Amino acid sequence: MARETTYGRHIIRSMKISGEWNARAFRGKVAVGIVHSGATEEAAILAAKAAIDASHAVQRAARGPDGFPTAVEVRAALAAISITDGQSAMLRAHLLAPESIMTATELATAGGYDSYVSANSQYGALGRKLAEELEWNPPAFNGVPTWTFALATGADGDSRADMEAMGYEQWRWKLRPEVAEALNN
Known part of the structure; x- marks a missing residue:
């Protein structure tokens, strides 16, 4: 039976096969990456951890100047x-909208929600799951992260003041190009 070791968002499973320890993330x-072998369980697990770390380093280096993850991530x-x-x-509606721009009210309609408040809550919840999975932190306003920024940016600005001036229900979100590319492939 394989043993499990938690490493960040990964589980590394290790077991001894034919006298050699194998580990895979x-x-x-x-499954992520290849099976790593070692003379000891610790050596096999360390090799799997090193491969995870190397993969993360490559991904982070490929990110744009704002640090947002790539379409592949x-x-x-x-x-x-x-x-x-x-x-x-x-x-889907956001992806297909002209220039991938929709207001909060339009997003609500697309998602079948009664109001932009419900849509903001749901889109924000999705953005939070995505941001946490990507280990990326969105901009915070008054110490509170705006999770929707994991999916989109403001079409007319990116600050809380911009949102308040425009009015939350008519706030225009532009789907991030990385998210659009990820959805198209």
């Missing part, structure tokens, strides 16, 4: 998180 049920993260039907409908 998993993200949920999905976003695609993997979207596959790893749970998305409700309403959240999925909002994402």
Whole structure:
């Protein structure tokens, strides 16, 4: 029976096969990378951890100047998180909207929600799951993260003052290009 070691968002499963220790990282049920072997269980696990760290370093180096994850990272993260039907409908509509721009009210309609408040809550919840999976922190206003920034940016500005001046229900969100690319592939 395989033993499990938690390493960040990964589980490393290790077991002895034919006198040699093997370890492999998993993200949920999905295997990540190759099987690493070692003379000891610790050596095999350390090799798997080093491979995870090296992969993360490559991903972080490929990020843009604002530090937002690449489309490849976003695609993997979207596959790893749970998305409700309403959240999925909002994402699809946002992707297909002209210039990928929609108001909070339009997103609510697309997701089947009665008001922009409900849509903001759901889109924000999805953004939070995505941001946490990506290990990325969105901008915070008054110490509170605006999770939707994991999915989109402000089409007319990115500050809380911009949101308040425009009015939250008419606030225009532009789907991040990395998210659009991830959804298209």
